[in-house]
Amino acid sequence: MTIRLGLVRRGGKQRHLITDDLVSPDRRNFYGRIRGKTLRASQKTYLAEDLGGLSLQGVHRDDNPERLPVDLSRFGQRSLWLEIGFGGGEHLAYMAELYPDVGIVGCEPFVNGIAMLLGKVRAAGLDNLAIHPGDVRDLFEVLPNRVVQRAFLNYPDPWPKNRHHRRRFVTPDYLHALARVMAPGAEFRIATDIPDYVRQALAEVPQAGFDLVLHSGIAWEDWPSTRYEQKALREGRVPDYLTYVRDAGGGPAER
Numbered sequence: 238m239t240i241r242l243g244l245v246r247r248g249g250k251q252r253h254l255i256t257d258d259l260v261s262p263d264r265r266n267f268y269g270r271i272r273g274k275t276l277r278a279s280q281k282t283y284l285a286e287d288l289g290g291l292s293l294q295g296v297h298r299d300d301n302p303e304r305l306p307v308d309l310s311r312f313g314q315r316s317l318w319l320e321i322g323f324g325g326g327e328h329l330a331y332m333a334e335l336y337p338d339v340g341i342v343g344c345e346p347f348v349n350g351i352a353m354l355l356g357k358v359r360a361a362g363l364d365n366l367a368i369h370p371g372d373v374r375d376l377f378e379v380l381p382n383r384v385v386q387r388a389f390l391n392y393p394d395p396w397p398k399n400r401h402h403r404r405r406f407v408t409p410d411y412l413h414a415l416a417r418v419m420a421p422g423a424e425f426r427i428a429t430d431i432p433d434y435v436r437q438a439l440a441e442v443p444q445a446g447f448d449l450v451l452h453s454g455i456a457w458e459d460w461p462s463t464r465y466e467q468k469a470l471r472e473g474r475v476p477d478y479l480t481y482v483r484d485a486g487g488g489p490a491e492r
């Protein structure tokens with residue numbers, strides 16, 4: 238993939254090449270941010286030089302309109318883990334370094350977060366992670382059944398207004414798509430600081446074919462914390478950590 242930086246005019250409209258052509262989610266109903274403040278020169282370099290090689294090919298619709306299964310051969314025999322919405326990549330880079338025998342895919346459409354992760358990948362010389370710079374739903378479409386051995390959802394967007402709760406990840410469409418790609422017995426971890434998100438997770442996640450095995454105020458032993466968690470703690474909010482296991486039977490998600 239060749240990555241150029243800057244602006245072009247197309248169809249009379251000015252477009253940001255990175256964010257609109259490479260990072261933008263294929264979905265129309267993605268409500269989050271894909272661009273933030275101006276990138277530093279070093280971050281532009283990481284995006285230009287490293288993002289192409291780290292990106293999974295065949296996830297965006299333009300590259301794979303038939304939605305054929307994505308090529309995961311870069312990970313060889315490694316177990317596959319998935320992080321949904323990695324933000325600045327603190328957890329993703331930490332896990333990749335801690336578990337070199339695992340292959341981890343991180344999804345994130347926010348270009349500034351992707352650039353932050355790329356800096357961490359360079360600094361640590363990580364070779365066991367890949368990125369989908371976009372919406373996780375596009376990745377779900379091209380992942381084979383039962384391929385993910387562990388999934389992480391850290392501080393998902395809270396969507397606090399009642400009328401926006403259906404945008405949350407812990408809703409049937411997202412959860413069934415996740416359940417389909419997770420192996421029986423695979424672990425699904427959720428960290429959040431929003432009590433109403435916990436309520437919705439406890440109600441919805443089991444219905445998609447997951448069993449709750451731990452609900453704790455104490456994080457997992459290998460938890461490095463994240464930027465959003467640090468912000469939550471500074472602001473006096475209390476995290477919840479939920480651990481689910483994908484039903485051994487395959488469950489209702491394989492529809």
Ligand SMILES: C[S@@+](CC[C@H](N)C(=O)[O-])C[C@H]1O[C@@H](n2cnc3c(N)ncnc32)[C@H](O)[C@@H]1O
Pocket residue numbers: 269270321322323324325344345346347350371372373374390391392393394395463464465466
């Ligand atoms: C509140 S932030 C938390 C970031 C990070 N996990 C942390 O703990 O610092 C939620 C992140 O999820 C990402 N996100 C939201 N919807 C997503 C989707 N459909 N696919 C992939 N990432 C998504 C957002 O872009 C955002 O960076």
